[in-house]
Amino acid sequence: xxxxxxxxxxxxxxxxxxxxxxxxxxxxxxxxxxxxxxxxxxxxxxxxxxxxxxxxxxxxxxxxxxxxxxxxxxxxxxxxxxxxxxxxxxxxxxxxxxxxxxxxxxxxxxxxxxxxxxxxxxxxxxxxxxxxxxxxxxxxxxxxxxxxxxxxxxxxxxxxxxxxxxxxxxxxxxxxxxxxxxxxxxxxxxxxxxxxxxxxxxxxxxxxxxxxxxxxxxxxxxxxxxxxxxxxxxxxxxxxxxxxxxxxxxxxxxxxxxxxxxxxxxx
Numbered sequence: 627x628x629x630x631x632x633x634x635x636x637x638x639x640x641x642x643x644x645x646x647x648x649x650x651x652x653x654x655x656x657x658x659x660x661x662x663x664x665x666x667x668x669x670x671x672x673x674x675x676x677x678x679x680x681x682x683x684x685x686x687x688x689x690x691x692x693x694x695x696x697x698x699x700x701x702x703x704x705x706x707x708x709x710x711x712x713x714x715x716x717x718x719x720x721x722x723x724x725x726x727x728x729x730x731x732x733x734x735x736x737x738x739x740x741x742x743x744x745x746x747x748x749x750x751x752x753x754x755x756x757x758x759x760x761x762x763x764x765x766x767x768x769x770x771x772x773x774x775x776x777x778x779x780x781x782x783x784x785x786x787x788x789x790x791x792x793x794x795x796x797x798x799x800x801x802x803x804x805x806x807x808x809x810x811x812x813x814x815x816x817x818x819x820x821x822x823x824x825x826x827x828x829x830x831x832x833x834x835x836x837x838x839x840x841x842x843x844x845x846x847x848x849x850x851x852x853x854x855x856x857x858x859x860x861x862x863x864x865x866x867x868x869x870x871x872x873x874x875x876x877x878x879x880x881x882x883x884x885x886x887x888x889x890x891x892x893x
Contacts, residue, residue: 633863635665639721640712642699642756644670645677653775653819654725655681656855662690664859666721669712670694699726699752709759719763720770721862724753727775729789742788749792750799757803761812769811771862774800775854776816778877793818797873804871813870815861820877822849844879 639661646652651659654672661668662685670685670692672678678694685692695711697704712719727749730741753774764770779786780793796816804814821839831839840848857876860866875881 633664633859633865634661634721637666637720637862638669638712638716638718639666639723639862640669640671640708640719640756640760641723641725642671642697642708642752643725643727644668644681644694645672645674646680647674647677651851653822653851653854654723655684656851657723657725657858658692659684659688659690660852660855660859661721661723661862662692663688664863666862667716668692669708669715671697671699671708673698699756700747702755702758705752705755706759708756709763713763718767719760720767722756722760722764722770722772723858723862724756724772724774726752727777727793729786731786732788733785734787737788745788746792746795749789750795753796753799757814761803761807761810764812765807765810769813771866772803772812772814773858773861774814774816776800776818776873778818778820778875778881780818781875782881800873801871808870813861813866815866815869815872815874817854817857817861818873818875818877819854820849820875820880822851822854822876842880842883843877844883847878849876849878 641654641658643654644658646655658668658670658681670678670681675694675696682692682694693715695708697708699705730745757772774796776796777793779790780797783790800814800816853876857874
């Protein structure tokens, strides 16, 4: 296996949205591969099983250990089955990476109430349901780490009312779960990615906009899914044993350096 240093050796992880919806590497795929490289056994969960299988093929080729599981994480039954599968296959659960999310880019006048509810279900309720079943499994083994994927959109408006609201709610969910389950040994943190270039945005970002996004941050560099994945590795590892309820921006200083309206260069 390439560059195994074992930061997650002996741990079992679930990654939701573990496949990429198009060519390239999305946040879930990158996180899954890095978890496996660091020694974790990974249950790759996706509603599109073929996407998860693509991720598993990468991990298999590198000598890691992973298996796939098809689930709709907005379904309570599927989330229960997902956690049961991880425990059945690998005997425990230590890490949950809640990665599923969508965007719409409408304000509250434009958005239909059903679209609003759909966004909240996918971006927020899915994390609650997955965590609802993961936390008891983690407690059985003395604790674990939950990583929720929020967004810098939670910290600054981007012209997508439901997305911003849902991702801000993810931060609130993270804080309350961290407080409620800290004494159970369960740490809960979230990552707030910025203008990461992934398959999710590739079909709506032309070269000019891509360059504009790159220049919009303090570092002036383009983010990738691997940047988000490495942050997840840290939060899942024992290096972060004293960190819970935190929001970790992974966005090259885009918030502090933004010169024009966020909506002009967001994904």
